[in-house]
Amino acid sequence: MSRPGLFITFEGIDGAGKSSHIEGLAAAFRAQGRTVTVSREPGGTPLAEKLREMVLNDPMDALTESLLIFAARRDHLRNVIEPALARGDVVLCDRFTDATFAYQGAGRGFDLDVLSTLERLAQTGLAPDADLMREPDLTVWFDLAPEVAAERLAGARVPDRFEAQPVEFFRRVAQGYADRAAAAPQRFARLDAAQDRHRVWQQLTSVFVRKGWLAIMVASQGGPQ
Numbered sequence: 001m002s003r004p005g006l007f008i009t010f011e012g013i014d015g016a017g018k019s020s021h022i023e024g025l026a027a028a029f030r031a032q033g034r035t036v037t038v039s040r041e042p043g044g045t046p047l048a049e050k051l052r053e054m055v056l057n058d059p060m061d062a063l064t065e066s067l068l069i070f071a072a073r074r075d076h077l078r079n080v081i082e083p084a085l086a087r088g089d090v091v092l093c094d095r096f097t098d099a100t101f102a103y104q105g106a107g108r109g110f111d112l113d114v115l116s117t118l119e120r121l122a123q124t125g126l127a128p129d130a131d132l133m134r135e136p137d138l139t140v141w142f143d144l145a146p147e148v149a150a151e152r153l154a155g156a157r158v159p160d161r162f163e164a165q166p167v168e169f170f171r172r173v174a175q176g177y178a179d180r181a182a183a184a185p186q187r188f189a190r191l192d193a194a195q196d197r198h199r200v201w202q203q204l205t206s207v208f209v210r211k212g213w214l215a216i217m218v219a220s221q222g223g224p225q
């Protein structure tokens with residue numbers, strides 16, 4: 001019997017530790033016989049990856065940034081996410097629309113109502129139910145103090161336009177995530193991302209075990225190297 005697709009997103013400020021765990025989680029789902037699509041935003045299609053390069057590197061105002069991000073998102077939904085969900089895949093996506101509300105909304109101070117309008121335009125009319133606005137089934141929020149994230153990233157790579165922002169920007173972004181989580185507590189799972197990698201992995205997999213999406217045996221075997 002085919003299983004319904006699952007759309008799972010990973011959120012948090014830069015350096016919170018999301019990427020360190022996504023492949024491990026994909027392996028855990030595959031070990032249970034699920035087909036997994038791993039992707040990221042902005043990005044995930046050739047067009048969206050081109051838009052990502054611009055958003056991360058070229059100077060622009062917050063409206064331009066938001067329009068490009070939602071354009072990338074629609075292309076990603078049309079060509080990758082919706083087809084994968086229709087096949088019954090588990091889709092693991094490094095960031096989605098909560099990032100737009102946190103970074104462009106809370107971080108840059110851009111109008112949240114305009115973002116909600118763009119969200120509805122970009123995320124509706126693609127699923128089998130034409131009226132459905134696609135949203136994640138679960139959003140895992142790696143919650144970490146901006147000062148700790150900055151320490152983790154220091155010297156790790158050349159900073160992009162976002163990573164180069166001051167710590168005050170990331171305080172606003174972190175508050176943006178907290179507001180999103182408070183508004184949708186059923187969808188969000190908060191992890192204490194200040195713990196070491198192994199403990200973060202344990203927190204992460206226990207969320208999926210509690211939901212009945214991963215077996216305890218599979219969850220306890222994987223994890224960070």
Ligand SMILES: Nc1ncnc2c1ncn2[C@@H]1O[C@H](COP(=O)(O)OP(=O)(O)OP(=O)(O)O)[C@@H](O)[C@H]1O
Nearest residue numbers: 013014015016017018019020152156195196197200
């Ligand atoms: N629990 C942890 N404790 C200490 N360091 C960690 C932990 N998790 C990840 N790191 C390190 O912190 C840095 C950032 O991790 P990672 O790239 O996974 O974060 P991210 O949330 O995906 O960041 P970004 O969104 O900016 O790509 C990496 O150098 C990684 O090795």
Ligand SMILES: Cc1cn([C@H]2C[C@H](O)[C@@H](COP(=O)(O)O)O2)c(=O)[nH]c1=O
Nearest residue numbers: 014041042069095096099100103162163
């Ligand atoms: C989806 C999305 C992303 N951003 C920002 C957040 C990050 O700084 C970068 C992506 O880099 P990562 O290393 O892949 O996490 O883009 C944003 O500002 N708004 C968004 O909607």
